[in-house]
Amino acid sequence: MIRVENLTKDYGSRRAISGLNFEAEQGEVVGFLGPNGAEETTTIRILTGYMPPTDGTAIVAGYDVVNESLEVRRRVGYLPETVPLYTDMTAVDYLQFMADLRHIPHSKDRAYEALKTVGLENRAESYIGSLSKGMRQRVGLAQALIHQPEVLILDEPTIGLDPAQVVEVRNVIKDIGKQRTVLLSTHILSEAQQICDRVLIINKGKIVAEDTPENLQSRLTGSERVSLLVRGEMDELPKVLNKIKGVQRVESMPNGSVEFQFAPGQDVRPEVAKTVIEAGYDLLEMRPVGMSLEEIFLELTREDRPVRRNKSRGEP
Amino acid sequence: MRNAWVIARREYNHYFSTTVSYSVALTILFVLGAIFFLVLNQAIQNAFNGGSTAGAAVAPDIKVIAVWFTIMSVLTVPALTMRLISDENRMGTLELLLTAPLQDWELIVGKWLGALLFLLTILAVTLVYPIILNIYETPGTNLQWQVLSLIILSIALIAMFWNLVIGERLRGLFILFGIWIVAIIAAILLYKFTVPGIDWGLTLSIYIGLFLVCAAFLAIGVGMSSLFSNQIAAFIVTILAFVFLWWILGFITEFTQGIASGIFGYLDMGSHFNNDFIAGTIDLPDLIYYLSLTALGLFIGTTAVESRRWS
Ligand SMILES: Nc1ncnc2c1ncn2[C@@H]1O[C@H](COP(=O)(O)OP(=O)(O)OP(=O)(O)O)[C@@H](O)[C@H]1O
Numbered sequence A: 001m002i003r004v005e006n007l008t009k010d011y012g013s014r015r016a017i018s019g020l021n022f023e024a025e026q027g028e029v030v031g032f033l034g035p036n037g038a039e040e041t042t043t044i045r046i047l048t049g050y051m052p053p054t055d056g057t058a059i060v061a062g063y064d065v066v067n068e069s070l071e072v073r074r075r076v077g078y079l080p081e082t083v084p085l086y087t088d089m090t091a092v093d094y095l096q097f098m099a100d101l102r103h104i105p106h107s108k109d110r111a112y113e114a115l116k117t118v119g120l121e122n123r124a125e126s127y128i129g130s131l132s133k134g135m136r137q138r139v140g141l142a143q144a145l146i147h148q149p150e151v152l153i154l155d156e157p158t159i160g161l162d163p164a165q166v167v168e169v170r171n172v173i174k175d176i177g178k179q180r181t182v183l184l185s186t187h188i189l190s191e192a193q194q195i196c197d198r199v200l201i202i203n204k205g206k207i208v209a210e211d212t213p214e215n216l217q218s219r220l221t222g223s224e225r226v227s228l229l230v231r232g233e234m235d236e237l238p239k240v241l242n243k244i245k246g247v248q249r250v251e252s253m254p255n256g257s258v259e260f261q262f263a264p265g266q267d268v269r270p271e272v273a274k275t276v277i278e279a280g281y282d283l284l285e286m287r288p289v290g291m292s293l294e295e296i297f298l299e300l301t302r303e304d305r306p307v308r309r310n311k312s313r314g315e316p
Numbered sequence B: 001m002r003n004a005w006v007i008a009r010r011e012y013n014h015y016f017s018t019t020v021s022y023s024v025a026l027t028i029l030f031v032l033g034a035i036f037f038l039v040l041n042q043a044i045q046n047a048f049n050g051g052s053t054a055g056a057a058v059a060p061d062i063k064v065i066a067v068w069f070t071i072m073s074v075l076t077v078p079a080l081t082m083r084l085i086s087d088e089n090r091m092g093t094l095e096l097l098l099t100a101p102l103q104d105w106e107l108i109v110g111k112w113l114g115a116l117l118f119l120l121t122i123l124a125v126t127l128v129y130p131i132i133l134n135i136y137e138t139p140g141t142n143l144q145w146q147v148l149s150l151i152i153l154s155i156a157l158i159a160m161f162w163n164l165v166i167g168e169r170l171r172g173l174f175i176l177f178g179i180w181i182v183a184i185i186a187a188i189l190l191y192k193f194t195v196p197g198i199d200w201g202l203t204l205s206i207y208i209g210l211f212l213v214c215a216a217f218l219a220i221g222v223g224m225s226s227l228f229s230n231q232i233a234a235f236i237v238t239i240l241a242f243v244f245l246w247w248i249l250g251f252i253t254e255f256t257q258g259i260a261s262g263i264f265g266y267l268d269m270g271s272h273f274n275n276d277f278i279a280g281t282i283d284l285p286d287l288i289y290y291l292s293l294t295a296l297g298l299f300i301g302t303t304a305v306e307s308r309r310w311s
């Protein structure tokens, strides 16, 4: 469980984070999304007890990160962005060292188990310095998992992994997220869409949107968009469509299709189909298009966009 | 405290994988070996002349070795401590340690303890010198004891090096210490009850002094290493601090009078060792001095790490 209230952090005189509020419950995977420098890492470092906030409170796994830092650190597994490792140690020695710091009994066995979870059991005795970047990333992940933490915080966990490993690691994370709390930051939007129950979009130390990936899509556009593909006199088609009541924002797309949208609750699709066929077109395809998370992200973090806070809870 | 031990163990092992620490160990042992050769040579000369000149032959002792050990420590300990915290900072692993469930002081004490164990390993090797001197001191008498002590000496060294080679480094150190302690107790008993060899009480006092000096130097080194993000900066400042504490304060003491001289004299790190421990006297002020210097170094280190969080 993570509960952040009014979190504020100043770096010298610069306000990095201002009044951040969010929550993550047990059994939930929450994705932290933002452009470079949006202060995701800063927030994560506060939540993991690396540095204290200037103001506000953060409760992680039931303990305050400032006053009960040690209790928080016992219960949190953390993979820092830089994936810090001791390159002069073997993978298993390193994990055993980290396990010993957490007073885990049979630390060596646990180290092997953790390596197995991330698919590295055959490189256990290799020096970390001789491992590839992706393998190091996985050793770092094993370190975060070794004590089966209540709360798992991962700063860009799948960077540098090959596609097969990305799938593996995402499954590991999803699995853990069923019973525990996972907070991960990522720039890969499809990843957020795929494994996160909820996405927080953060920009300049503020949350600009917070919802499930699906809700974000429909809420942001505020209407449903449809792509239409027909055969016939294409130049005339927009005119035909514009005559139909409820059809808005007709656009010809470069691939030859036409997109339009309508307000939720006023489904114009039967009317469109009828009209198009009556006008002599062959109807080839009509399908809904969601705004991709990429577009949402760009839209929300655009420089000229007024910052708006969205909260999913308690809102229609 | 358990966490400090986990850190210390890793640190001790780490010293066996860096060239810097091997160079330090070899330099110290080479210089001490050369000095020992000269001391022994001198003692033999004296012994030959002893019969003809009026006074008795000067009994050799390990004072010179001890003094050179402190000089070598001033020059080389900064190389052992410079990377302790600053390197963690450079590699980003400090973030790992500061988000692990260990207190900041446990991290600092662990680093210090790891370095102390390594320096003590070097110091342990120098224990061969008093044992050899003891054999030299009582030629011909109690031959069986001489042979026995030589055998113990060899077993201890072989055991240590074997364990170092197979990677059981701490075990090697402990075997060495265990055998030394038995050997020293045996030697003291021998000295008391049978034949006069070298003065083992004095030897013990000198080694206690060296232990305290090492502890204090390393604590200051750890403190400096956590103040600086760059290990070269840490090295330079540490060595300057050592030179100041060990030599310059002594000069200042000589050129001042009255209360000032007393204060500088007490602060002079070298005087406590060179005047007291090496003469076989262990006074409470000396103990307090070295222990508080150690505590100060560890305190600086802990505070520096804590303040990094707030930056
Ligand atoms: N210790 C520090 N002191 C001062 N400024 C800092 C410090 N750490 C980070 N910053 C600044 O805070 C800003 C945000 O850093 P942060 O690492 O949180 O970004 P991020 O959102 O994680 O970016 P990315 O997506 O690239 O990882 C950056 O401009 C960085 O320079």
Ligand SMILES: [Mg+2]
Binding pocket: A040, A041, A042, A081, A155
């Ligand atoms: Mg980041």
